[in-house]
Amino acid sequence: MDESSLRRSLADKQAAIDAQGNAVRALKAAKASKSDVDSAIDSLNSLKLEKASIERNLLALVGGAGDGVPVSRETFRQTVGNALERRLFYIPSFKIYRGVAGLYDYGPPGCAVKSNVLAFWRQHFVLEENMLEVDCPCVTPEVVLKASGHVDKFTDLMVKDMKTGTCYRADHLLKDFCNEKLQKDLTLTSEKAAELKHVLATLDDLSADQLGAKIKEYGIVAPETKNGLSDPYPFNLMFQTSIGPSGLLPGYMRPETAQGIFVNFKDLYYYNGNKLPFAAAQIGQAFRNEISPRQGLLRVREFTLAEIEHFVDPEDKSHPKFNEVANLEFLMFPREQQMSGQYAQKLRLGDAVSKGTVNNETLGYFIGRVYLFLTSLGIDADRLRFRQHLANEMAHYAADCWDAEIECSYGWIECVGIADRSAYDLKAHSEKSKVDLVAHEKFSEPREVEKLVITPHKKELGMTFKGNQKAVVESLEAMNEEEALKMKAALEAKGEDEFYVCVLAKSVTIKDNMVKIAKEKIVEHQRVFTPSVIEPSFGIGRIIYCLFEHSFYTRPSKAGDEQLNVFRFPPVVAPIKCTVFPLIQKPEYESVARLISKSLTAAGVSHKIDMTGTTIGKRYARTDELGVPFAITVDSQVDVTIRERDSKDQVRVNIKEAASVIKEVVDGQRTWADVWSTFPQHASASADEE
Amino acid sequence: MDESSLRRSLADKQAAIDAQGNAVRALKAAKASKSDVDSAIDSLNSLKLEKASIERNLLALVGGAGDGVPVSRETFRQTVGNALERRLFYIPSFKIYRGVAGLYDYGPPGCAVKSNVLAFWRQHFVLEENMLEVDCPCVTPEVVLKASGHVDKFTDLMVKDMKTGTCYRADHLLKDFCNEKLQKDLTLTSEKAAELKHVLATLDDLSADQLGAKIKEYGIVAPETKNGLSDPYPFNLMFQTSIGPSGLLPGYMRPETAQGIFVNFKDLYYYNGNKLPFAAAQIGQAFRNEISPRQGLLRVREFTLAEIEHFVDPEDKSHPKFNEVANLEFLMFPREQQMSGQYAQKLRLGDAVSKGTVNNETLGYFIGRVYLFLTSLGIDADRLRFRQHLANEMAHYAADCWDAEIECSYGWIECVGIADRSAYDLKAHSEKSKVDLVAHEKFSEPREVEKLVITPHKKELGMTFKGNQKAVVESLEAMNEEEALKMKAALEAKGEDEFYVCVLAKSVTIKDNMVKIAKEKIVEHQRVFTPSVIEPSFGIGRIIYCLFEHSFYTRPSKAGDEQLNVFRFPPVVAPIKCTVFPLIQKPEYESVARLISKSLTAAGVSHKIDMTGTTIGKRYARTDELGVPFAITVDSQVDVTIRERDSKDQVRVNIKEAASVIKEVVDGQRTWADVWSTFPQHASASADEE
CATH class of the missing domain: 3.40.50.800 (Anticodon-binding domain)
Structure with missing residues (x-):
């Protein structure tokens, strides 16, 4: 029986118990014979036993230790965690000062595993693909992160305990509430259960207002104090600091390493002989000032990222080495399968690309290389899937995006993101810095192209518009092709056209002697364009934690009196x-x-x-x-x-x-x-x- | 001729010129014969020529491009710098946004050199010596850096332009002033020159008041605006931030990696089987919010440190592998040679340790290993010296301290510090955290030792002091041996003693029935002590920069029409x-x-x-x-x-x-x-x- 049927029969059983209870009370009130009353009570008791049995089944199905994780997973996690902590794979940072949430040290064996993973990453990606590795500082001036959007948008929604001021992530509280209800409240109707599940599924899409409304509706309060909560408001997750002594140059600890590569595009492109495609890579610390970190080593405030930015001509995203990975078969979870409630399934990578499930060869090539990387480290291929972002998860500019997700005791965890971010990042920095971050394709022979040329006649415009001449000229020049063709037609038909000038906030009349709009043949020697960037981004700490879980097993000691712990690390990883x-x-x-x-x-x-x-x-x-x-x-x-x-x-x-x-x-x-x-x-x- | 004699003969010559000028004027006033006047003028001119020649000599000796660096060094630095920047060994960070002083990226070849240097460091130190490598976060809560002393003492003295608010390092302004005078002011008397040199030599010892007084005395003003300057005041060099959303947990970006090791001492000691000696190591980013960074890649705001903390029994600092380095001979610059104005000289390391020049074998062993490390990378042994800290440079707790200094175009640069820091760091964290950071030496047989035991008689003390009993008991127990022996003598002589109780802020009378003070024999099974720590600390960026300079040379092209640049990196370093x-x-x-x-x-x-x-x-x-x-x-x-x-x-x-x-x-x-x-x-x- 599934959860929903169990909840329904539990509700039915409760109704039967209520009815039988009433019957017993009625018999007693009517002073019925003892045998009649006893028999009614026996029926009531057997109904209660049946209800208890349904409750046990329901608990076994949904009950757990919070976060939707079954009890057995929690136990496994604790066993691995104990081994990891006792053998100093990791240590809560600043432990003698009672630590800081979300900060962990790697102890000797953990540190060795980490440097092995990074060395293998360098070998597998940087060396194998001749990538340009760079090493940029963590301290980053505000202007860079303003351009990238982090200053404005790198936020989580937070609520505060109205009395103590303790901060919580709003979505976490709502998530906990829903999970708790689903797992422990056996009186829940199956309709209510479905509603809570819908909330859980759409949690990431909720606005501040929607989150606040749900928190009010469900009467959610601060977990420790039971005090009321503030409305949700955004909290920027970057660690802020100040560069230099003046206090006038705000800076942040970088939230990702990618920006260091983007701002260096021009030099790197030159270093690569002004040729595309090429990839740059960076390994380094990144920072995220979590509101209230949970999930142990998976959600931390400082972590090591390894990121690749592969720059490619947007008109040609083929990859010369794609055939080396085309025959790989592994679990993929395309958008459609997710939307229709199916599971991830094994696909041949070559097919996924040729059928258009994966947007292009280069993206596909990196998916394949990431698969090889993770399984070489010892990640279990059956607990690794590539999940495509749903439309609502993906940034508006992204062409396609797949996450390598690894299953561990916390569920399926995003460990590598592989995104085709199109030209977004380079364009953002071009705009802010006024430095062109573009590539050139020199034509082997000059090409004659037909272009629509707009030539405002300044003299005529000046006589008519006087002081507004400059504004009109600029607006005319800024017309796109469609607008210009419309005006051209109007001028030819009527000799004049109404034209709205934004900066003047009014329309003016353009006569046919004031502007020339004509298709002209132009000789071009090169194409200038902003490259697309395909970004595989690796959360090294998350990969390592999942690796710990996948490598762990126990076996009985010879005497059989205890279970011995083993990590089955392959030599490349072993500390x-x-x-x-x-x-x-x-x-x-x-x-x-x-x-x-x-x-x-x-x-x-x-x-x-x-x-x-x-x-x-x-x-x-x-x-x-x-x-x-x-x-x-x-x-x-x-x-x-x-x-x-x-x-x-x-x-x-x-x-x-x-x-x-x-x-x-x-x-x-x-x-x-x-x-x-x-x-x-x-x-x-x-x-x-x- | 040395500088001082040149300055003296310059002054003599000037005096002669003045006298001769007067003589000429006197002859003219007396309307002397033309031939007499001409002959006097000839003498004057030849004196002037002689003066010009002395000036040229003096300039050649002291003149330069600031900072005491001769012009040729400056040219060399620019040639290397151009090659490094053109080939992207490094890039000013965030260049398209006009950069941030003191932040640099390693471009592809620089990044490869860096990861080669770090890999070799791991091989040469961590693997070879079986060190315990750890990896701790950069974000550090205040309490840790309060204990280490950084919150209070990690400062530089700063002055502000009184009108614009621009900040300067006070010692830099004074240093620049002295260098400028010494190099360019040829009228300087040799006494004044000696004074300025003394200021330069003692710059690091000057207090805020002394620095301020000198700045006033010399009339030093803001370099760009010529405005007046504020008094010097301390500026903390740590980048400050806030951990978590509440704003209540201040944190800093670590100024060194060492503290992460110290706070983990207890776990690491356990991991090592509770045995000494052992070493822990860490490679990672460190941060220093310089007031106004200069010296290019040598003084930056974020850098990679590689640090070793070797924990050792303070009573036995011998090293089993010392004989492997004892025969090395290289430039050493002991304290005495520096004080007596001599130069560094080649010493055999074994002799330096046996003669006590180097404090102990373990310190000596690391000096030898550092020498091997640096020269294997390609550092020129003739431009590498180990300079012992002078008494005034060394922290009060340090037993001995040597810097590996490498000569480059900026002069002799400290690249590795090798210090015996005694028990200071572990004691500081023990005290602050209330967690014992100690080692144990189990005796093979229990030892009987005589100890002074203080036993307050609580009943009698209670009857006399009532509510103050506890305070008196604790104060009695806290007496050191000397105080206790004095009280014992007094009690035996007079039957009572006056005793000052700090927390009560008054003296009380202790009678001989209130406390027993006696030497007792106690059986001890172990010795408990705080280990000494010997710390080799490597500034990786500085080593790499010096390596760039030492590896660089030019040779003519075959056609002879240009000079070609070469870096003679050994294979282990080559990008x-x-x-x-x-x-x-x-x-x-x-x-x-x-x-x-x-x-x-x-x-x-x-x-x-x-x-x-x-x-x-x-x-x-x-x-x-x-x-x-x-x-x-x-x-x-x-x-x-x-x-x-x-x-x-x-x-x-x-x-x-x-x-x-x-x-x-x-x-x-x-x-x-x-x-x-x-x-x-x-x-x-x-x-x-x-």
């Missing part, structure tokens, strides 16, 4: 590639361990020696919980054991070869399967999990 | 490792070039194909100016030419081997000398520099 430990504390073994460690350092393989006398099983468990893919155990002065984390398979390798075998597997020059079949297999499980 | 170009535009050559490019990408070697039809000489020049160490020229389908940038030597290599040869030389597995002697040498210089 440490290898641990080295002597089986027992013995000087000969320790010196072999040190020797191998030295070779690993020389080979640039990050590793750790563990010389403690802890049991080997415990040391394996420790290293598994850090996601270290390989362990070298020293139990002789000739051969050592190399163990793979997930299979727990072990091989025997000569001490001289150990470091280079690890290096090869870690660098991907060799697979573990190959190592496993090359070297003598080590059967003894005694070393493991004792 | 691109290799360029690939077909000798002429020919499809067969282009497909070979593409094939080699593919192998290079697979090998992870960053490179660039240049398919333009430009002459090979021009293409070499272009690539030399980016500091690309190797070029592969395709002129057949069998062999290609590999050219080394600085020697311009060329060898012939089979196309299948080309990528792997480049990879080996770039990774340092093979030297160019080895390649040069292995493969057939390509004698034809015709390919180069045509």
Whole structure:
């Protein structure tokens, strides 16, 4: 039974209980026989039991720990979170001062994972595609973010507790209210449930007034104090500061890295030999002063972005390497499927582009590259989908936009946005800075084109309009082709035309001797245009968090008395590639361990020696919980054991070869399967999990 | 002749000229004979010539382009700067909006150099020493920077133009005034010159009042407007912001990355198995809201720091790997040499530590590692010195401090600070946060120690002091050993003692039945102490700028008609490792070039194909100016030419081997000398520099 039927039968059952209750009371009032009353009460009780059973089913379906997340997901999240925090993958920032919401540190293994992810990003995108990487400051003067629209529009709607002044995100309170009702109020009619679900689905579209009206209608109050709330009003999410000592130059901590690339377009285009297409890239910190951060590592106030701005001729968005990704098949969730309530489905990328589901080849190429990037890191392909923005989500100027969404315990999370932003950003900065941010296509041969030329006759206009001459001239010159052709026709037909001059706020009469409008042949040597920009933008912290969840699993200890945590990071991501430990504390073994460690350092393989006398099983468990893919155990002065984390398979390798075998597997020059079949297999499980 | 003698003979000469001028006037007044007058005038003229010659010498010695930098350095700086800006090593940030002083972008080659330097830093320090790398946010709440002292003390003294309000650094104005006088005012007496030099030498020690007095005394005014200046007052250099929407949680953009490590000490110590020593490291952005940034890339408002905090037992600062650096010899500039006006001299690091010039082995070890790091990057060892802080430069808590200074066109620039900061930082945060940031040394056997134990007798104290009992008890317990021993003696001698209770702001009489003070034997199982921290702190941007200058040289083009720019970056630093170009535009050559490019990408070697039809000489020049160490020229389908940038030597290599040869030389597995002697040498210089 689905939620709606359950709610309906719950309401039916409640009605039956009410009726039977009345019947019991009536029997008692009529002093009916004890057996009649008892039988009526039995019926009432069995109705109550049936109701309880429906309630349990409904709770199992919708009940949860807030935010629409089932209880089991919450438990999983806590288990992963505990492992991550205990092993210092991350640390709440400034913990000894009780921290600051929305700020986290990466501890040693987290920091290593992050720098591995960034190094792989550089290799996969910047190096592979010959992108121009730049590095711009976080501190940004207001004028830049005024041009980009962030000063005016980078806001969330906020409400304040009327008495304490505590701030909340208005949509969060409404969302919490709806979820809470849906999950815990079993008396909800299925009509009311549908209404609340509609509110949840359209939350992002609500204006300040609409949000305020809903908050009033539902009687939502401040969560802690139960005080009334203010009307919603916009709060700018940028951290503001002041540049220099005068206090006269306002600045912000950048909300994204992209603007640094746009303002450098002219230089980068020149650097690229004045040729399109080319891509610029930037990795760096970005800032977002969240009103009240939630969702742990997913919604933070400072984060690392990796952004690409691929500049392309708007008239040719083909991509020479598209065929390299055309045969990839993965979950895509086009607009139509979302609107008709279907699920994401596997599509061949080549088909999605050729059928026009994805707007163009270049956008498609990046979708494919992002898919390869994420799955190489260890993101589960079955929990990764590319969702197209709905019309109401997309900026008016965008040609098309797809989000790589990864499913984790918080639901489907946007981790990479891949948007065709057309010419919007370059045009905005051109306008504000008065510097042309354009590209040129030189024609191999000059082209003759026919253009409509408007030539105002200044002398005649001056005699008629005197001081207004300049305004009239400029307005005539500013006519678009349609207006000009209309005037041309009117002048030819009637010898004059009424013409509205904006700056004068009145109409004037233009005679046919005052302006010449004619198609003329002009020789052009080049086409000048504003490039389109296709922007893949990566939330590195979000990708890493999802990766943590996708990599995590538990397995029983050998004794079976506890569950051991494992992160199945691929070598490219693993914070440490290898641990080295002597089986027992013995000087000969320790010196072999040190020797191998030295070779690993020389080979640039990050590793750790563990010389403690802890049991080997415990040391394996420790290293598994850090996601270290390989362990070298020293139990002789000739051969050592190399163990793979997930299979727990072990091989025997000569001490001289150990470091280079690890290096090869870690660098991907060799697979573990190959190592496993090359070297003598080590059967003894005694070393493991004792 | 030195400056002082020149100034003296200049003054003597001027006096002689004045005297001779008087003599001439006297002869004329006395209507002396024409020959006498002429002869006196001849003497006057020859005196003037002699004076002019002394002036020229003096100018050559002290004259310059401000800041004490000789003119030739200024020219050199401009030449390097032009090359750097034209090739987009860096770009003034937000250039199309006319930029913001003190903010720079790294363009593509600069960004690549930076990420190479950081990758090498990670390899050389973090990986090699098994450091714990962390990654903390830039946004920092006030309480953290209050504890560290930055809120109160991270200031520069500022003066304002009394009419326009323009702000200046007070010390900069005074410095400019002194330099200008010394360089351009040839009438300066040698006493006055000595005074100005003394001011320059003690500039950093001057208080606000002293600076203000000097500015008044010298009549210094605002440089542009010549208006009067305000008194100097402190301006805090942190960018301030507000965390969250309430406006109640002030925050700053961190001025250094170190604090993020200190506040995490407890977790990191635990992560390291509660063992000392260990080091934590962090790479990240730091911010400094300079009053009026100068010195281009050397003094900026946002920069990348790489910092190490090495935590060590204050009673044992030996380092197990010190012998690996003990034999290094390089320029050191100890305190004594600076005070006695000597120059830096080459010292063997081992001797500097054993003689106590460098405070301890760990500090010495890091000095050695920093030397290796910088010279591996390409910093000229002859223009690198380690200068010890003078007593007045060093914080009161520091045990010793050395700066790695690199000489460039701006003079000797501090690029790395290596300080033994003792327990200061951890203690400051312990105090403010009330969280113990300490280490434990477990004794192998419990130790019996004698300790002074103060036991207030609460019953007796309560009867006498009633409501004040608690205050008296706490004050008694808080006595230090000296105070307690004095009281013990008094109680034994007189049976009572006067005791001042701070919180009560009065003295009370303590009787001998109210407190027991006795030496007692206590068994201790461990020693609890605050670790010392040794902090090498790297200004990455400064290192990179100095590297640019040290790597730059020019050589004549083949035609001899122009000077070509070259950056002699070692492969580890070079932004691109290799360029690939077909000798002429020919499809067969282009497909070979593409094939080699593919192998290079697979090998992870960053490179660039240049398919333009430009002459090979021009293409070499272009690539030399980016500091690309190797070029592969395709002129057949069998062999290609590999050219080394600085020697311009060329060898012939089979196309299948080309990528792997480049990879080996770039990774340092093979030297160019080895390649040069292995493969057939390509004698034809015709390919180069045509």
